[in-house]
Amino acid sequence: MKELKLYIGIMSGTSLDGIDAVLMATNGTQVELKERCHHAFATPLRHRLLACANGEPLSAKCWGELDVALGQAYAELVRQLLHTANTPASEVAAIGCHGQTVWHQPDAPLPFSVQLGDGHRLAAHTNIVTINDFRRKDLALGGQGAPLVPAFHQQVLADAQRVRVVVNIGGIANLTLLDPQQAVLGFDVGPGNMLMDAWCQQQWGSPFDEDAAFGLQGQVNQALLASLLAEPWLAQAPPKSTGRELFSMGWLVQHLSAQAQPVNAFDVQATLAEFSAQAIAEQVQLLTISQQPLSPQLLVCGGGAHNPLLMQRLSALLPHWHVNTTSSVGVDADAMEALAFAWLAHQTLQGLPGNLPAVTGASRPAILGAIHLPG
Ligand SMILES: Nc1ncnc2c1ncn2[C@@H]1O[C@H](COP(=O)(O)OP(=O)(O)O)[C@@H](O)[C@H]1O
Ligand SMILES: [Mg+2]
The missing domain is CATH 3.30.420.40 (ATPase, nucleotide binding domain)
Structure with missing residues (x-):
């Protein structure tokens, strides 16, 4: 049996309730949840995200600031998760971070899906390889970019x-x-x-x-x-x-x-x-x-x-x-999506596809995400 490695999954969904993070061990087939934590969004951040998701006009400055604020919040939660799990960052193979969807239009003439949460910052601040932006490859192949779970x-x-x-x-x-x-x-x-x-x-x-x-x-x-x-x-x-x-x-x-x-x-x-x-x-x-x-x-x-x-x-x-x-x-209902993105990070690092074309409508299976190296 292949050795299990540790991955972190981070999910913040359309409810805008906050961020879920998990530490899990996987070899692709076996999955073990090690630790889980949740951080509720601070009200001002939540309001800014809500305005953005409701289609209110947003300056490039506000956009950039939201991206960084989320990256910082994700990095902080990773630190907390590793502290609770008493696990050093060096033992974690990668972080799979969904990011925060602020707009998803898969069926428009120019289809796209945008998730904010600066992956560079997450990698640099945690010292862990970070994979994010999981949806856009599937969209580039004619898919919906969703669902990926x-x-x-x-x-x-x-x-x-x-x-x-x-x-x-x-x-x-x-x-x-x-x-x-x-x-x-x-x-x-x-x-x-x-x-x-x-x-x-x-x-x-x-x-x-x-x-x-x-x-x-x-x-x-x-x-x-x-x-x-x-x-x-x-x-x-x-x-x-x-x-x-x-x-x-x-x-x-x-x-x-x-x-x-x-x-x-x-x-x-x-x-x-x-x-x-x-x-x-x-x-x-x-x-x-x-x-x-x-x-x-x-x-x-x-x-x-x-x-x-x-x-x-x-x-x-x-x-x-x-x-x-x-x-x-046997699969924690509150951890499912964060676990899925930790597992998708494993798929990407192994060079394996994460999407199912029959589900998303993409023209082929694809290795998903953008990889940010901490070094
Ligand atoms: N005790 C509860 N009673 C009713 N609804 C709940 C309860 N706990 C959580 N929820 C619902 O679950 C939502 C969060 O679900 P979540 O899976 O995190 O969604 P998302 O992935 O979109 O963030 C909350 O906004 C709320 O609607
Ligand atoms: Mg949530």
Whole structure:
């Protein structure tokens, strides 16, 4: 068996809640989580990122400053992670850093996806080889540049005896189909937590609807739900990916203003949770899956796995699926994406591809990312 080496993965997703970092050991096939830590974004940084992701005009100066501020925050979290794990930087083979997506337009005439977080600074300040900018090679090959986690899901969760669907519910939700009888399939499903978070922040000043405390006080408004579910992007065939560019507060406000009757704030919160659950369940039901000896599992990861309303509704909407979190089968639901980028760093250093063309739509498998050497 090949020797395990240490890698660090850093993820900060579309929820803009903060940064997740993991220390893990891998040889490509085996994966062991060693340590994990999270750092919440300071409010001013979060507001600047949100403005940028909402498409507000940004000067080159602000852009550069955001890039550096994120690079510094990532480097600080790496120092904290290594300190907690009592591990010297010299033992880490590489950092895989997703960066912070500020714009993603894979289907425009000039398609691109930009993640900020200065990789040079991260490499120089940690003294560890750093790989970032994982998405643009796939886009250059005609792909969506997303999702990139399905190859890792396949590595850690494929089961020869049953069909598994992994649903990562971050700001956006994406799913991966792992069926022993067919190639891996993966695509973005729609908003995961993003609209729920935005509404909660606007109405009650809370960063998110913790344990669905607000949503559970409301009733689903069927007219609003039908209007949200009618979004044409949801019915588009994969490959597809999305972000804040589509599912913004502006998008929600348009749907709310089109309602004949005003909808109360708790009911909006409940309806947004139902919308996220139904958008996921609908795509799961559309999948063609093989018959296997064991019954199919829907395994949830990302912050949405902590939302009891979402989990309840997914179980109710998918009675033929055994719904649980990835933690229940040994992969920490809160660490999944950071683990994936640590693993992708390993793939790149080994000269192995990280994308799955059947998932992203790229013309071929490719070695992903930009490598920053500390020396
Ligand atoms: N206890 C909880 N109850 C409800 N929602 C939660 C809870 N914990 C986390 N979340 C949700 O998870 C989100 C963070 O998920 P995460 O996987 O980090 O997303 P991203 O990758 O987009 O940053 C939060 O913004 C929140 O919506
Ligand atoms: Mg997050």
